[in-house]
Amino acid sequence: MELILTLFIPLAGAIILLFVNHEKHNFIKYFTLSVSLLTFIVSLFLLSKFDFNNTNFQFLTEAIWIERLNAGFRIGVDGISILLVMLTTFITPITILSSFSAIEKRNKEYYFLLLLLQFAMTGVFVALDLFLFYIFWELVLIPMYFIIGLWGGKNRIYSAVKFFIYTVVGSLFMLVAIIWLGLYVGGNILHLPGGFTSNFMQIRDVLSQNPIPFDIEKWLFLAFALSFCIKVPLFPLHTWLPDAHTEAPTPGSVILAGILLKLGTYGLIRFNIELLPHSAYFFAPYISILAVIGIIYGALVSAVQTDVKRLVAFSSVSHLGFVVLGIFSITVEGMQGAIIQMVNHGLSTGMLFLAVGILYERRHTREIAEYGGIARVMPAFSVFFGIAMLASVGLPGLNGFVGEFLCLLGAFKSPVLNSYLFTIFGATGVIFAAVYLLTMFQKVVFGPITNPHNHSLKDLNKREWAYLVPIVIFIVWIGVYPKFFLNYSEKTVKSVVSKVHTQSLGNTSTLNNLNLLKNIESNLGAKK
């Protein structure tokens, strides 16, 4: 029940909002805020009732939707998705608070789209039906397209279209893969009356017994991976991201960085690793190479940006590289790190975007050169900005360190990658992050005030305090005591990783690398 409420309260709010007079700006704002806060409170109940020793899906709800295609409304959460659902319900109220000043026109449409977006994003994380998953996946696009296109910056139309087309290219190939899987499992193996199924758990269980021929699985993997890697975005599919991030309004960027990118990494774990383990083994080194390139490339490009927002956008490419590296290390540490890093990135990069937004609202420019000496006029702001920046850099004691460390550790120990080079090169990303973020921070915040416009800047108001403080609490909490968060995903991740290993070892024909096999066996032996 909690899960259904978490999913549907935003939708209900959005529908109610349709019937509100569009001139009641304040009512619309506070109504949306209360809807999202209510969702957050309900999701806290969800979290408290969640049993992290149970590796199965919890809060399962099933309803038949299209009987003939065996497509149903199936939702549930497990250790992998629970934290991401919480992240969604947590970030959305913050986004809405930050929208109060960032969005100046067409309030009603904006808040309607925002609630719809929350509904769709939560749906992606909880859908346990491939068909439903696809629908939520595409549903995310429409509100985001309008948010970028209607409230974005100068180049918004170009960015909105680019964002849309990029995502659609990936997702349509995923649709073909979903249909193929459904027909294979429902028709060829289970012989269901409709000859089709899209039930995730059913497909997962069947595939663990009857693996798909590797030649075909490879293509399915690529079809899914294309869609998810575009969303992540993995180098070289990242080119939509800087445009979309830069042109989107502040709240849009926060949602994009905070939650939307996680849809991709979540999909990688849920589908590519869980459903298609053999190919995951086969492709893990290649994808990890791209991830490491992404880490370094994103960092290097960030270092030369003159636009703060663009800098933060490129830093996302780098940070998400760690997540992908952690996932495809296919180790417990790596995947745990990836999940916690998804949450971290949502918090710290989200906060960085909020900080940039606060500056932008005051000065209407994002050029680094325009600022300098902000600390003198906005001390409180500078502290928050500094915390977000340090969290993003990966300072021990703050959240970023935990995630990145675990991801790198996983890559180091990984029997699949079987090379220390991934970690060695990946770790340079942390150093580069320090370089570009500290430089940017120094240029913006410290030093004398060179630009006369900056003298009259006002420090944070109460509303801005209200949405920055909760993020800082979590940034520190995860940094100091990550176990609380890691507990939620630990058991599930362990069971997923061991399943992947046993399944892939069972089908040795797919692995032509004997060395690799030996490594895995020794690794499993060590665990016992």
Added chain:
Amino acid sequence: MIYEFYALLPLVILSFSSLLWLVIDGIWKNKSLNFWGTFASLVITFVSIFFSIQYFDLITGIARNQLVTKGFLSFNGFSYYFDLVFVFAGILTLLSSRDYQRAKYIELNEFYTLILIAVFGMMIISHSNNLLTLFLGIETMSLSFYVLAGFFRKSNESVESAMKYFLLGAFATGFLVYGIAFVYGATKSLYLDELSVLVQNGSFQKVYFTIGLVLVLIGLAFKIAAFPFHQWAADVYTGSPTTVAGFMSTAGKASAIFGLYLVARYLIFPFSGIEFAKFTSSQVQLVVAIISALTMLVGNFIALVQKNVKRMLAYSSIAHAGYLLMGIVANNAEGWNAIGFYSLSYLFMQIGAFLVLSTIETSEINFVTMEDFSGFSRKHPFVAGTMSVFMLSLAGIPPFAGFFGKYLLFVSAIKAGYLWLTIIAVIASIISMYYYIGLILYMYFKEPKLEISPRFGLPFVSIVLCLVGTIILGIVPQYIIDFTYYLIR
């Protein structure tokens, strides 16, 4: 046979009422009476189809000679389903045409009667069990379309489109009849059910039969505007009255696809068969698949560069014919159901889009370009929202009807082993995203330029019906899917 009469009731009602209103129009010349009268006839036909559906089962087992129709007509669930689609398209078009005609200062009663006759022709197609009946149905429909396309006789584009349509259409009909003659010469039969048995047994003249088949296919491919016989479609749809264009590109296309389905199911892909039939059917399947792929790609690529919205929709309708052909290629129950579902959902979204255009056009504004839609959402949020829903649905974005239609088609094609065709369809869809999204982009993101405003009134009843249909079919497709399976079983 009283049951046969029940089964025939929709056809009888529609044919008599169309003639009746033609005569009444000659006597009274009352515009309102004629409009509402024809509308009522269509509604009654629509209701009578539901009545007939209950009885068609009772006459399936009866020998041909004992029937009044002597086997020229077939009565099965799929036919009735398509009857519903055609009549509903007629209702939507009729409702919106009156205001549109008034706006263009040409209000003639024949318009409504012609729509009735066109629907009647389509229903004949969907019930035909004989190649000659099929031909008669296609001709009845096409003749009304020729006149409807040129209905605005003072407009050059309209007349040009009618002329083009007529000349090329007549040419294609020639191919069709010639092909039918060859098939008859090769098999000595024109009944589809007989033909399917003959083809399975291999008791036919192989060379003539193949020639006949190819000619029939060409004729039908022309009617659905499949590549490489698609050239006429854009000009005709652009030139003809907008409401008619919506009607022609949906119901007209669906009926031609149904004709192709009949030919494919009974002549080309008999279920088991001799070597030659197998060879032919696999070859033809491949050819149809290639035609389907090229139709999608060509339609979408040309639509990509169109500035005139009506022309863009015309080209996109070519692409949609390509998607529909996937169901024919798949040649399985899923494929036929998908055709049924897609025809209905396509009807809602495409007619809806054309009707929105028709309410914007006036006697001065003949064509609305993408630019004209700039900032449309500011003044008319509801109409812009509706148009966006149609565009998203046409693009195949969930949760709208078009997505489910495409989904079903993809399922059927992949099941039949045509993965490559599905991937081409996916690529074509991606191309189409660009221009469908493009229109939304103009409506919402650009600053207003030209002041265009829609006329509210009766057409909006149709538009809202289309909107509701597009959304309902997208969110709860279960009922229509079950309904088609129930009827086809």
